[in-house]
Amino acid sequence: MLARVANNLFWMGRYIERAEHTARFMNVNYFSSLDAPNKLSQSRQFVLHSICSMIGDDVDDDIGLNEEDVFFNVGLNPEKPYSILQCVKFARENANSSRDMISTEFYESMNKFYHFVMNYPKTVFVKSGLHDFTTNVTEHTAILRGKIRGTLLHDEVYALIMLGINIERATQIIRIVKTKFEDAQKATGGYSNPIKNSFEWTTLLKCCESYDMNRRFYKKPPVQLTVLEFLILNENCPRSVMNSLNQIQRHVTLLDMLKIKDKSSAAFLIGKMRSEYEFKTVEEIQKNVEKFIENTLNTLVEISEKLEKEYFNY
């Protein structure tokens, strides 16, 4: 496969996944804040700052934000590289460049998604369309994932898309954890009493579509310990970092079985990270959550850069 096309497939996967997490984060945060139990969590400004922080456009807490502006920027602003609209546009551009590699069925769904986002009326979105738009975005991405799994050959094309999707998923999940962890601290002034702020932990789980399964698994209201354990270490939770790492390892092996022997390869680093995660306990993570999150993010960036060097350099 062409190196350029491999790069396109990888980034297509990343952008599809990114659009979904951004949409869901907006949706869940905003709607759960409407009847939040404490004043700060209910505050519109608090929610808007949280959204900006998650997509990486940090704004100082004391600067007031306009709701419609934030919605527009994160949802449909073609000038903002992080907007959902741009993610979908980039995803489709990458699909266009690799169109001969992917199935007609998948491309048609990608194309419908693109037209849905491009034609969504701005004024409707910022005033009343938040729920409709974001749920549609998550639906479309689910369809795309279905078509990727169900209509493509599970060869290196598939492996590259899955690498993109899972590296992005792990990154977004850990970013969401980071944002909500910070929110939870702010909402209670430190996390000395983890049970009290179960509201923020519930929101966090919902942002990752993992609330119901978390309740089923622990049979208790979510607290910091169980939520971090579930979203980071539970390999059966499809949104956990551990689950993504397993998939990343599986698909990088599909690309090249032998590269893992090379200490400087992406495959080696992925194996190393995955092994560390496998024997990590949540109690260890709790000791310094910020540090753990930072390390995870850095390693994911390093993996992505190594993949780029090994496979896409042209």
Next chain:
Amino acid sequence: MDLGTSKPIFSSYQKNKDLFDEIFDERNNVRPTYKMIFDLYSDHSIEEFAGLNEKAKASFFNQGITFQVYSDKKALEKIFPFDLFPRIIEAKEWKTIEKGVLQRSKALNHFIWDLYHEKNIIKEGIVPLDLISSSVNYLRQMIDLDPPGGIYNHISGTDLIKHSDGKYYVLEDNIRCPSGVSYVICNRNALKRALFGVFNHYQIHAVTNYAENLLEIMESVKPNHVDVPNCVVITPGIFNSAYYEHSYLAKTIGIELVEGRDLFVENDFVYMKTISGPEKVDVIYRRIDDTFLDPLEFRQDSAIGVPGLFAAYKKGNVSIVNAPGTGVADDKAIYTYMPEIIKYYLDEKPILSNVHTYHCSKKEDLKYVLENIAKLVIKPVDEAGGYGISIGNRLTKTEIENVKKVILENPRKYIAQPIMSLSVHATYCEDSQSFEQRHVDLRTFTLLGKDKSFVLKGGLTRVALKKGNLIVNSSQGGGSKDTWVLKK
């Protein structure tokens, strides 16, 4: 269906008696071939048909079967308008077309070989030397070069029309990078999606076998000493208006779609950059014009070509489909010599007629043209896409004078032909929500390889969607129809 509120769809069909209607004969009866489909379509109300038309459009749009047009520096995606009423060609009629287009392809291949080698046809005075020497499409780099398998025009697109006399005439032979074949297949799929019932009543040749035949043709002209050739399609990129077709062909053939930047040349061999290192490429179906192929040999400013590609080609290490330099023979001035060219190389009579052509480069022809512009179509010999064409009976007096001036400035650049009346076909018009007569032509696709040839049984019927318009090119607002070739 409620006949009380809905009108049958042919209720307002107006017939112009001077034109050859593909569906109705002179006495206004439906021709036998179309009888069945006419009855089936007549069962639909206008509303039903409008609904089907919308669905077909949405299907093209969602599948991304589109081309780009640029306005105000913004790229717009447009679908190639598609008409739900198919054009039907009878088995007997098709046989002649198929033989005729293949004959032309073969003759042109001999002709190009001759032009780049002995030039016998010029030496014998059959084709004038200045037609070749003044052609910008004659590539001196190709002189004495033998393309693998001896084939130049592997892929030809022949444009045919049916005149008011009911006979087919060839308008053009496109042997550079003829496009449109993906639409032949997409149109068939779209019609199946919308009106599958009609297919039960006709025995129609499939069109899906184009890709496999193209691959066989490509493999047949592989460089010597290659067992299983690695074939690719090269595209200028996603912003090219025909990118959809490029990706479609690569996908259906099952080969890589590459851009110039994906290839490089080392020691006169061509390689593509893959995730596991360089991989040798043996046959390239190029959808890039000659002069952009290799900045070292042709246009230096080409950013879409591959430096060193031509040197590799010269060494016989890679095949290029179609060969560089074929453009010299799809010049509209050469077209007029086609009957002589066929006679000279094949010793056969042309199976398909040419439209009579006046060469402004010839004195007596020039005189006739200048005196009879109102009866003629004036065409520049080297423009594609229907640009620069003047239709005599549409011009005002001052416009005629202007055209005369333009011709006299550079007579070599122009030819003139009698105004041919393209046949008309019932076409659904969105504005009037009814069927109306619209002019149509037909592009066929012929493949020529080493000891192998193939004519796609079907073609692209292009429709001029504007009332009375004769120019069917998609860049000028044309649409298309599914084209059925009957098995018997």
